[in-house]
Amino acid sequence: MSCNGCSFNSSESNLLVDSYDWLNDLPDTSDKSDIVEVKFKTTRREYYSNIEDIDIKRGDKIVVATSPGHDIGEVTLTGYLAEKQFLRKIKNPTGYKLNSVYRKATPNDIKLLQEARDREKPTMIRARQIVTELGLDMKIGDVEFRGDNRKAIFYYLADGRVDFRELIKSFAREFGINVEMKQIGARQEAGIVGGIGSCGRELCCSSWRTDFKSISSNAALQQGLSPSALKMTGACGKLKCCLLYELDTYIEAKSEFPQELLHLELAKGIAKPFKTDYLKKEIWYSLEGNASVIFNLSVKQVKDIIQKNKKGIRPEINSNEENGKEENKMEVKLDGNIDRFDKDKKNRNKKRRSKFKPRPAGTTKFVVNKN
Secondary structure, eight states, rough: OOTTTOOOOOOOGGGOOEEEEETSSSOOOOOSEEEEEESSSSTTTEEETTTEEEOTTTTTTEEEOOOOSSEEEEEEEEEHHHHHHHHHSSGGGGOOOEEEEEEOOOOOHHHHHHHHHHHHHHHHHHHHHHHHHHTTTTTEEEEEETTTSSSEEEEEEEOOOOOOOHHHHHHHHOSSSEEEEEOOOOHHHHHHHBOOOOSSOOOHHHHTTOOOOOOOHHHHHTOOOOHHHHHHBTTSSOOGGGTTSSHHHHHHHHHSSSSEEEEEEEETTTEEEEEEEETTEEEEEEEETEEEEEEEEEHHHHHHHHHHHHOOOOOOOOGGBBHHHHOOOOOOOOOTTTTEEEEHHHHHHHHHHHOOOOOOTTTOOOOOOOO
């Protein structure tokens, strides 16, 4: 990342959540508002006012005012989109104080920021030791130093209320800085730490997701997913955020399914549902008392059978609608001897040797080198 001819290699660059500027190619969008969205370490974002009308654009490192001191962050959005994000994310925009943008970051500013970043890991380790010494029921998840190297935010996790008044005094004496304590949840911690999900991709919370909604187990049940807690939980130990991504689609598809009388009365017996595929619009059944007979029916077929059952009719289902386990079974017999392949190899070698006659005794084979 470059800034006024200087380079800055951020160790947390892979964890920074990006904002997509879909108005980037359109003219006259940056002059409609002086609000600037700035991101800092991890997922922290704040909004500032460019009252000096400084020529800044997306990706620039800038120095912004804080109370007290200053901080250094990266511009993610400007103009119209920054104002829209501000109104969407800030619940009370009228009570939010917009600090001002000082200037673009200089090489000295970047050097000071790097020194602050180098202090974070040792500070976090020592902070955890102090918490253990004080016997507090909390965990220091991460430490973020401000760009001026005079203040640090200590992110912590705790199940209940924690009296950390003595802890703040200990931090101030130990590190010689102003201290701010900020509580986070398990999802925020996963976004800070980062990692790879079960899908093989980077965690959503550390790559693009910034708002975390509460997720209930009903979201998995609505989609007919496995109730296994091991499959449904993410790296944070909570239910996966991606359970909400397709929930609306499943709810819409589920509305086409009958909600009652799903036990069908057939000529062969009572069929009970055990699996539903909402996207394929199919329901899988098994016969009561004969679990080996399994078949699937479309929603339309199920509705037709329900109507016939109401009239007292027990219909026959076509043979091609039954996919019993017995029909799909493949009988495989395995030989328990692990050397069976070696025996076949020996027999093949014997056949090959029998094709060639043995050389008479006393004969010599000469090899002539043509070179």
